[in-house]
Amino acid sequence: TGFDLVVTNGIVVTASEVLSLGIEIGIKDGQISCLGTSLTRSPHTHIIDAKGGIVTPGGVDSHVHFAQDNSPTGDNFTTGSRSAIAGGTTTVLAFASQLKTEESVLPCIQNYHTRAKDLSYCDYSFHLILTNPTPKIMSEEMPLLIKQGITSVKLYMTYEPMKLGDSQLLDVLMAARALGFTTMVHAENSDIISLITNRLEAKNHTTPYFHAISRPQIAENEATYRIISLAELTDTPILIVHMSSEIAMKHVRKAQTRMLPIHAETCPQYLFLLSERLKGTEQDDFAGAKCVCSPPLRHDPNDLEAMWRGVANGTFSTFSSDHAPSTYDHAGGKKLGVKDGVMRYRNIPNGVPGVETRLPLLFSFAGSKPDSRLGLPRFVQITSSDPAKLYGLEGVKGNIAPGYDADLVIWYPDNHFPGTGLQIEQRNLHHAVDYTPYEGMRVRNWPRITVLRGEVKWDRENGGLKGTAKDGQFIKRSLGRIVVGRTGGEARGMMEGERGFWS
Numbered sequence: 001t002g003f004d005l006v007v008t009n010g011i012v013v014t015a016s017e018v019l020s021l022g023i024e025i026g027i028k029d030g031q032i033s034c035l036g037t038s039l040t041r042s043p044h045t046h047i048i049d050a051k052g053g054i055v056t057p058g059g060v061d062s063h064v065h066f067a068q069d070n071s072p073t074g075d076n077f078t079t080g081s082r083s084a085i086a087g088g089t090t091t092v093l094a095f096a097s098q099l100k101t102e103e104s105v106l107p108c109i110q111n112y113h114t115r116a117k118d119l120s121y122c123d124y125s126f127h128l129i130l131t132n133p134t135p136k137i138m139s140e141e142m143p144l145l146i147k148q149g150i151t152s153v154k155l156y157m158t159y160e161p162m163k164l165g166d167s168q169l170l171d172v173l174m175a176a177r178a179l180g181f182t183t184m185v186h187a188e189n190s191d192i193i194s195l196i197t198n199r200l201e202a203k204n205h206t207t208p209y210f211h212a213i214s215r216p217q218i219a220e221n222e223a224t225y226r227i228i229s230l231a232e233l234t235d236t237p238i239l240i241v242h243m244s245s246e247i248a249m250k251h252v253r254k255a256q257t258r259m260l261p262i263h264a265e266t267c268p269q270y271l272f273l274l275s276e277r278l279k280g281t282e283q284d285d286f287a288g289a290k291c292v293c294s295p296p297l298r299h300d301p302n303d304l305e306a307m308w309r310g311v312a313n314g315t316f317s318t319f320s321s322d323h324a325p326s327t328y329d330h331a332g333g334k335k336l337g338v339k340d341g342v343m344r345y346r347n348i349p350n351g352v353p354g355v356e357t358r359l360p361l362l363f364s365f366a367g368s369k370p371d372s373r374l375g376l377p378r379f380v381q382i383t384s385s386d387p388a389k390l391y392g393l394e395g396v397k398g399n400i401a402p403g404y405d406a407d408l409v410i411w412y413p414d415n416h417f418p419g420t421g422l423q424i425e426q427r428n429l430h431h432a433v434d435y436t437p438y439e440g441m442r443v444r445n446w447p448r449i450t451v452l453r454g455e456v457k458w459d460r461e462n463g464g465l466k467g468t469a470k471d472g473q474f475i476k477r478s479l480g481r482i483v484v485g486r487t488g489g490e491a492r493g494m495m496e497g498e499r500g501f502w503s
């Protein structure tokens with residue numbers, strides 16, 4: 001007996017504490033078995049010397065797109081998950097997408113299992129994208145999926161092949177209320193976007209910059225308020241994904257202040273990038289295509305500031321990458337749609353890569369440096385602990401405590417990288433696409449070691465990736481837990497007791 005692994009000489013950080021140097025982590029059978037000082041070593045105990053660096057739980061990236069049919073030149077599970085591990089993320093939640101014509105979602109889930117099994121470096125689970133929530137799927141198949149550990153769905157209010165109308169959104173919310181699964185929503189008003197897109201096309205405004213013009217904040221604002229209203233009516237928790245603008249975020253904050261169970265997510269691109277990136281460069285007219293994502297990058301630096309505030313003050317419960325990459329310079333990739341030297345933004349696959357850079361980008365602004373935006377526990381909470389709780393991984397992922405999986409990131413000590421830090425470069429990343437939107441940006445730190453269930457899978461100074469694509473396991477999830485607000489209150493805007501007649 002004795003520990004398989006002891007991590008020593010690090011500053012252990014959880015969502016609630018920064019523990020003092022000297023607290024060691026004892027690991028056995030892939031799980032954390034205790035924290036303490038001077039843990040007993042046996043002859044079989046491996047030691048990791050954290051060298052005065054910070055130790056955080058492995059990242060939980062609750063929003064990635066791997067091996068989806070609609071991104072043929074993006075990442076599959078193997079390339080996406082190795083990129084995750086090299087950036088300190090040990091668990092990803094990817095999407096399994098129902099086609100509108102599919103009357104059962106069970107084969108679809110099996111299909112995505114096949115795409116991931118024995119092909120992932122990190123642990124994974126799936127959210128189901130529901131594009132056609134029939135009564136049979138909601139009442140018969142969702143309970144089965146929940147038993148199989150798939151406890152969340154994503155709904156789209158935009159994109160022609162995916163979008164649901166209000167009555168379908170309500171059907172899913174009523175089912176979520178009955179069954180307890182977590183409902184993620186892509187909130188943009190589809191008709192606003194179509195109207196503008198058609199008018200832009202008629203005027204030949206088709207370059208990538210017009211992608212942002214075609215999806216104004218008012219489209220996000222309206223859809224955000226609408227889905228919050230539907231959630232309030234049905235008294236059901238929701239999570240609004242990839243929020244980009246202050247005007248829409250304010251609805252979330254207001255709802256939370258009223259103790260409604262409204263959660264939200266933002267992503268690195270909405271903290272660091274502006275729509276000017278959609279304009280080409282001197283060297284390449286089409287380079288703006290690299291930064292096409294939805295919701296689009298915003299025009300106003302105040303929106304970046306607002307998203308930072310939402311990260312710091314708790315409005316956002318999860319900070320995910322929305323890693324949805326497509327190769328830039330490749331047929332079928334982001335240059336898709338260049339004809340006769342003209343690029344049509346309508347044909348550019350949406351989404352940016354970011355699973356590997358998510359943690360280092362935010363970590364650069366965590367701690368107590370003069371320009372820090374959030375404390376280290378808040379960093380852990382929003383990148384790991386709260387996404388784990390929201391999506392049913394509490395007790396398994398997202399914490400450094402006895403009984404949890406021994407998923408850890410060991411960072412360098414502060415000031416290990418002198419001056420302005422470490423430069424992000426595409427050539428050092430592990431995804432399968434040919435660019436990063438963060439090229440040349442500097443970060444203060446990078447995961448030195450990533451540990452997955454007690455084993456070192458990334459060791460930056462000793463050869464990099466250590467694991468294989470057989471390491472990752474499918475993680476069966478429980479029902480998610482609400483981390484802000486509460487249910488059970490009588491929604492305002494309805495007469496007292498009114499809902500009692502029908503709900």
Ligand code: URP
Pocket residue numbers: 065186242292293294295322324350351352
């Ligand atoms: O632009 C994005 N985010 N594409 C990925 C699909 C989605 O809506 O999350």
Ligand code: ZN
Pocket residue numbers: 044045046
């Ligand atoms: Zn050994």
Ligand code: ZN
Pocket residue numbers: 186241242294
């Ligand atoms: Zn989306």
Ligand code: ZN
Pocket residue numbers: 063065322323324
């Ligand atoms: Zn996405």
